[in-house]
Amino acid sequence: MKNRAVFLDRDGVLNQDRWDYTYRPDDFVVLPGVPEALQQLKAAGYHLIVVTNQAGIAKGLYTAAEVRQCHAILQEACGHVLDALYFAPGHPSVSESLSRKPDSLMIERAAARFGVALAHSWLVGDTRRDAQAGHKAGVGHLIHIAGREPKGPEAHWETASLLEATALILSNS
Structure with a gap:
């Protein structure tokens, strides 16, 4: 079987969303349970891939270097288990991009890079656009983390945290 992955939104899933x-x-504060959840998923053989919109770059509020600094903090806190961290720097008010969720180019690039079987993979996000991107790319299992906005029709499950989502993923693997 091809490789499986868990695609992860960042803000609100892996770290506190300000x-x-x-x-x-x-x-940048990593949420409780995130390091343990990622370690469990990695031990189960999943590629762990972050896919995050970072519109503040296009808006001139911060730089790609600052995003990379936050990603380094995340990697350190989680034992360097993340295989890749993709970010879309665009925003429709400034520039259009197929990478920005709800479009799916970040997911498609990662799938090609790691030979991922999207139908056997998972996406965990906290917005409808996360699930829309996963659905558009053909990710087979979509989990919505409750809190930021209501679960949309694209998501298959809803959980309270990444740790709870991880239990669901591992029980369905």
Whole structure:
């Protein structure tokens, strides 16, 4: 069988979502249970791939370097288990991009890079556009993390946290 992956949104799934852009390393806080969840998924043989919109770059609020600093903090906190961290720097008010969710180019690029069988993979996000991107790419299993906005029709399940989503993924693997 081809490789399986768990595609992960960042803000609100892996780290605290500040609602006003999370880009300062001092403000980047990994959510409780995230390191354990990622370790469990990695041990089960999943590629772990972050796919995150970072519109503040296009808006001139922060830089790609600041995003990479936050990703380095995330990798360190989680034992360097993330295989790749993709971010879409565009925003429709400034520039159009097929990478920006709800479009699916970040997922498609990662799938090609790692030889991922999308139908046997998972996506965990906290917005409808996350699930829409996964659906558009052909990701077989879509989980919505409750809290930021209501679950849309694209998502198959809803959980309270990544740790709870991980239990669901592992029980259905």
